[in-house]
Amino acid sequence: MKVFTHELRGELLLYSRSRELAFFTFMLPLIFFVLLGSVYGSGDKINGYRAADYLLTGMIGYGLIATAFAGLAIVLVIRRETGVLKRLRATPLPPPVYIAAVLLTTLIAFALEAACLIALGMILFNASFPKAPGSLVVALALGGACFAALGVAITGFIRRSEGASAVINAIYLPVAFISGAFFSQQHFPEVLRRVADVLPLTYFIDLVGDVTLKGTPIWSEPKDVAVILVWGIAGTLLALRYFRWVPRED
Amino acid sequence: MSSAVIVDGLEKSYNGLEALRGVSFEIAQGQIFGLLGPNGAGKTTTVEILEGYRERDGGSVTVLGEDPSSAGLDWRQRIGVVLQSSSVYDSLTVTENLELFAGYYTRPRPVAEVVELVGLEEKRESRVRSLSGGQRRRLDLGLALVGDPELVFLDEPTTGFDPEARRRAWQTIASLRDLGKTILLTTHYLEEAERLADRVAVVRDGEIVALGPPSELTSTLPATEVRYRRNGLEVVLQTEEPTKLLHELTSEALAAGQELEGLEVRRASLEDVYLALTKEEQE
Numbered sequence: 001m002k003v004f005t006h007e008l009r010g011e012l013l014l015y016s017r018s019r020e021l022a023f024f025t026f027m028l029p030l031i032f033f034v035l036l037g038s039v040y041g042s043g044d045k046i047n048g049y050r051a052a053d054y055l056l057t058g059m060i061g062y063g064l065i066a067t068a069f070a071g072l073a074i075v076l077v078i079r080r081e082t083g084v085l086k087r088l089r090a091t092p093l094p095p096p097v098y099i100a101a102v103l104l105t106t107l108i109a110f111a112l113e114a115a116c117l118i119a120l121g122m123i124l125f126n127a128s129f130p131k132a133p134g135s136l137v138v139a140l141a142l143g144g145a146c147f148a149a150l151g152v153a154i155t156g157f158i159r160r161s162e163g164a165s166a167v168i169n170a171i172y173l174p175v176a177f178i179s180g181a182f183f184s185q186q187h188f189p190e191v192l193r194r195v196a197d198v199l200p201l202t203y204f205i206d207l208v209g210d211v212t213l214k215g216t217p218i219w220s221e222p223k224d225v226a227v228i229l230v231w232g233i234a235g236t237l238l239a240l241r242y243f244r245w246v247p248r249e250d
Numbered sequence: 251m252s253s254a255v256i257v258d259g260l261e262k263s264y265n266g267l268e269a270l271r272g273v274s275f276e277i278a279q280g281q282i283f284g285l286l287g288p289n290g291a292g293k294t295t296t297v298e299i300l301e302g303y304r305e306r307d308g309g310s311v312t313v314l315g316e317d318p319s320s321a322g323l324d325w326r327q328r329i330g331v332v333l334q335s336s337s338v339y340d341s342l343t344v345t346e347n348l349e350l351f352a353g354y355y356t357r358p359r360p361v362a363e364v365v366e367l368v369g370l371e372e373k374r375e376s377r378v379r380s381l382s383g384g385q386r387r388r389l390d391l392g393l394a395l396v397g398d399p400e401l402v403f404l405d406e407p408t409t410g411f412d413p414e415a416r417r418r419a420w421q422t423i424a425s426l427r428d429l430g431k432t433i434l435l436t437t438h439y440l441e442e443a444e445r446l447a448d449r450v451a452v453v454r455d456g457e458i459v460a461l462g463p464p465s466e467l468t469s470t471l472p473a474t475e476v477r478y479r480r481n482g483l484e485v486v487l488q489t490e491e492p493t494k495l496l497h498e499l500t501s502e503a504l505a506a507g508q509e510l511e512g513l514e515v516r517r518a519s520l521e522d523v524y525l526a527l528t529k530e531e532q533e
Binding site: 018082084087089091094246 | 303323326327329330333337338339346350353355356393
């Protein structure tokens with residue numbers, strides 16, 4: 001436990017020092033929220049909800065995939081390719097403790113991100129406070145765990161640190177788009193809607209919408225929860241199979 | 251004295267290619283052991299098997315009394331590793347890096363002491379990003395030492411250093427011996443091995459082709475070279491009896507009232523042994 005808190009403190013320090021993470025994965029969702037939110041007037045509605053409230057749910061989804069998936073994956077690829085992970089393997093730090101500290105840091109960053117988005121929405125756009133806050137916390141934790149597992153899994157498929165951000169951006173930005181993080185999927189062509197129907201972020205944004213806008217408790221949305229869980233379990237299995245501590249040799 | 255490392259008949263293949271073909275050596279506690287050889291000879295493969303990164307195909311390996319392929323975290327308390335490339339956190343300071351790693355060990359060496367040992371006092375509060383290549387390597391060494399290990403693996407620790415930095419690193423490594431550490435040093439700088447190592451092994455094509463103290467290895471090449479110029483032509487003589495030869499040459503020259511221009515006496519160095527051993531490979 002002592003070594004866990006030590007490592008967690010180290011990871012939080014590393015996170016706070018990383019300019020790349022601070023901007024691309026933490027600031028960008030906040031910036032997009034401000035930009036998109038400014039487009040709509042206070043009386044505008046999307047899908048029957050106040051525009052700011054509706055946008056907020058999408059932005060929490062975007063924040064999730066940016067911090068828990070993209071940010072985590074980029075950090076791990078860089079650490080693997082620079083030999084930091086390899087060096088850690090030669091120390092007595094237990095690997096599960098290390099992974100737990102990295103994942104918890106990611107979840108803390110995402111929790112902070114979600115809190116900032118909600119606060120920003122309320123301050124700038126007069127958005128409403130989430131109607132079922134308890135369920136929202138559970139939904140965020142579930143989404144965080146699922147996307148962090150997928151983030152760890154994807155590192156196994158990226159060969160080097162140069163280009164890691166490019167590959168990850170090429171995955172997560174389209175996924176965020178198609179999943180309706182930036183606007184309603186209502187007017188999407190059939191094909192895109194089909195794709196969206198299998199993506200976990202679609203269900204996460206839907207779930208966040210249900211608990212924040214409608215105030216539905218999370219247990220009334222078993223389908224959303226189930227799809228996110230299945231993706232999370234698949235991500236965990238892939239991560240266990242493909243995660244590497246040392247760079248691949250060519 | 252007991253052995254810190256015992257390697258016997260070590261074998262390893264990659265995709266049917268034999269990288270190690272029966273490598274055997276022992277390292278006594280408190281010794282600096284140099285592993286020499288050209289790139290691709292099998293140095294890093296050997297070291298990474300000893301560090302527990304790679305599985306061996308054959309032979310036996312004991313490091314600090316345990317088999318590295320199954321050794322646990324307690325064993326890792328007792329080793330320190332410097333990898334071939336620098337691996338530290340760029341965004342942290344020197345002290346922060348050391349403190350983070352110190353926290354992994356049950357009995358770490360005080361961080362301030364490690365900073366001093368690797369000569370980074372002036373950079374202790376600097377972010378790693380701002381350090382020179384040589385300073386980063388010294389921090390690498392510091393991270394390997396912060397757990398106060400019994401055995402330290404140094405994989406080409408001075409590659410890319412300027413001569414001044416290399417000399418300082420040698421002092422640091424020599425001071426580790428004074429602390430009673432056992433050190434396995436791989437290098438392709440002959441001078442480094444000659445200067446630091448108590449014993450060396452020359453590896454070529456996955457086999458050890460020479461093993462022993464540097465002085466013993468150099469004595470396998472018998473000749474001492476005597477060079478001078480006569481009438482502008484260089485004369486090179488090889489002898490087993492340099493004293494006698496020199497006496498004859500100099501008395502002759504004195505009698506004739508001549509100077510032996512460019513007179514030079516050179517003992518075989520480890521480099522000569524190394525070149526002789528590795529040249530056979532190319533033929």
